[in-house]
Amino acid sequence: MTANNSDTPLIEPNPSAIEAATGMRALQDRIRQQELLAELGVKALQGASFDELLNETARLTAIGLDVEYCKVLEHIPSSNRLLVRAGVGWDEGVIGVATVGADLESPAGFALRTGKPVISNHLENEERFRTSDLLKQHGIRRAMNVILQGDGKPFGVLEVDSRSEAEFLELDLAFLQGAANILGMAIERERHERQLTAALERHKVLLKEINHRVKNSLSIVSSMLNLQARDIANPELTGHLSEAARRIAAIGKAHDQLSYGSNTEQMDVGKYIKAICNDLDRSVAHCQVVAEAVDGIVIKTDRAISIALIVNELIANAAKYAYKNETGGKIWINVGRNSQDSFSVSVRDEGAGLPLDFDLQNATGLGMRIITAFSKQLNATIKVHSLSQGQSLYFRFR
Numbered sequence: 001m002t003a004n005n006s007d008t009p010l011i012e013p014n015p016s017a018i019e020a021a022t023g024m025r026a027l028q029d030r031i032r033q034q035e036l037l038a039e040l041g042v043k044a045l046q047g048a049s050f051d052e053l054l055n056e057t058a059r060l061t062a063i064g065l066d067v068e069y070c071k072v073l074e075h076i077p078s079s080n081r082l083l084v085r086a087g088v089g090w091d092e093g094v095i096g097v098a099t100v101g102a103d104l105e106s107p108a109g110f111a112l113r114t115g116k117p118v119i120s121n122h123l124e125n126e127e128r129f130r131t132s133d134l135l136k137q138h139g140i141r142r143a144m145n146v147i148l149q150g151d152g153k154p155f156g157v158l159e160v161d162s163r164s165e166a167e168f169l170e171l172d173l174a175f176l177q178g179a180a181n182i183l184g185m186a187i188e189r190e191r192h193e194r195q196l197t198a199a200l201e202r203h204k205v206l207l208k209e210i211n212h213r214v215k216n217s218l219s220i221v222s223s224m225l226n227l228q229a230r231d232i233a234n235p236e237l238t239g240h241l242s243e244a245a246r247r248i249a250a251i252g253k254a255h256d257q258l259s260y261g262s263n264t265e266q267m268d269v270g271k272y273i274k275a276i277c278n279d280l281d282r283s284v285a286h287c288q289v290v291a292e293a294v295d296g297i298v299i300k301t302d303r304a305i306s307i308a309l310i311v312n313e314l315i316a317n318a319a320k321y322a323y324k325n326e327t328g329g330k331i332w333i334n335v336g337r338n339s340q341d342s343f344s345v346s347v348r349d350e351g352a353g354l355p356l357d358f359d360l361q362n363a364t365g366l367g368m369r370i371i372t373a374f375s376k377q378l379n380a381t382i383k384v385h386s387l388s389q390g391q392s393l394y395f396r397f398r
Contacts, residue, residue: 033175036064040182050190054086057183061160062088064175065168069140069161072183073100073108075154082108082156089161090138100132108157111145115154117177118145121167135161144168146177149184150191158183207264218252221245243316243367246283250276250312254305269297269304270335273345276308277315277333284319286327293335297343299397306374307345307397313367314347314393322351322390342398350390360384 040060044053054072062070071087081099084090090098102109107118107129121142123131135143140161148155158180160168222245229241253275254267270293277291299307315331323329332348360382361372375382381396 033064036060037175037178037182040179044182044186050186051086053183053186057179058087061158061176061179065160065172067160067162069138071159072148072156073159074156075102075112082112085156094134098134100134105130106132107143108145108159111147111157112154115147117173119168139163141165142168144172144176146173146180148180150187155184155187215252215255218248218255222249222252246280246312246316247309249279250308251305253279254301254308265301266298267301267304268295269299269307270294272304273308273311273333273335276312280312280315284315287319287323288328288330289315289333290330291333294337297335297337303378306378310371310374310395311345311347313371317367318347318349318351322349324352338396342396344394344396346392346394348390348392353386353391354384
């Protein structure tokens with residue numbers, strides 16, 4: 001059957017209902033119930049965890065209707081049962097374990113299947129439904145059930161129970177249904193959040209796989225260029241191909257870092273540059289590349305790649321020109337934090353040094369043009385220091 005909360009509630013006939021409503025449920029009681037609903041709504045908006053909200057709904061509902069017991073029943077379709085998911089007043093071992101039927105012969109099942117609220121004020125004389133063993137074991141004499149809607153389908157039932165001989169009235173349903181409606185909205189939100197979380201996890205896995213494949217593809221291209229460089233009997237062309245292979249490998253290393261991390265939009269630039277330097281140390285065999293970096297300088301991935309390409313070019317130039325006819329020369333790279341919003345990268349060698357008329361901004365070599373272009377793109381501050389032995393290039397980034 002289709003749930004429809006506008007259907008007439010299923011209530012045992014009670015000729016004194018009007019008198020009871022005016023005598024037993026005074027105006028102050030109704031005001032108190034509205035306050036409790038407001039409190040429950042605030043907790044839902046404040047982002048309480050789902051389980052906390054289930055328990056809080058049971059607690060506040062029991063207070064609002066002055067009953068000893070309340071429970072949130074979750075429908076388990078595979079067994080066609082209703083599980084006591086949360087509640088107050090019940091013996092140990094009931095919550096999370098006990099179940100009741102979800103068929104039409106059960107009051108809770110009837111409310112779930114039809115959407116009609118059910119009031120049973122005399123369970124000992126109940127002929128419309130069977131009384132569950134759970135209620136019998138706790139000496140329950142009266143119960144009230146309303147459907148608990150979820151995200152497009154019923155989540156279960158909100159039920160209050162009592163041992164007292166007082167009676168639930170139709171007016172009590174407004175409060176009980178109000179509590180169920182607030183919890184229903186929270187259930188809907190929780191399901192949406194789970195769906196979004198699952199979608200995000202799938203997205204992260206996909207991005208990692210993409211980065212892994214890009215890294216592998218770039219590695220293949222770099223290897224092919226190196227192979228081609230070794231097969232060509234032209235030293236100048238061999239050098240160009242080797243440099244191109246190093247640039248591609250530097251970009252591939254970024255995708256390698258991203259494939260192992262949890263954040264594809266940002267990365268630790270220090271760890272990334274150290275990884276690049278380790279690779280370059282093997283490729284420039286006549287030099288020793290020494291890298292030091294402070295951990296925790298996390299920047300956008302595209303900026304990190306540009307900075308790494310600058311470092312790659314500087315190391316390649318130092319190996320090519322600073323130690324042109326030497327072996328064992330050292331190239332130092334340092335990544336450090338200057339302030340909360342800026343950091344620096346420096347590359348130093350003890351080689352031949354730069355020509356006296358060297359002008360970085362007007363350099364014509366491809367490597368220097370790459371350095372200049374990326375530095376402008378990153379709005380970096382550049383300082384070139386000629387040392388007594390060698391040179392140092394210092395870049396500051398914000």
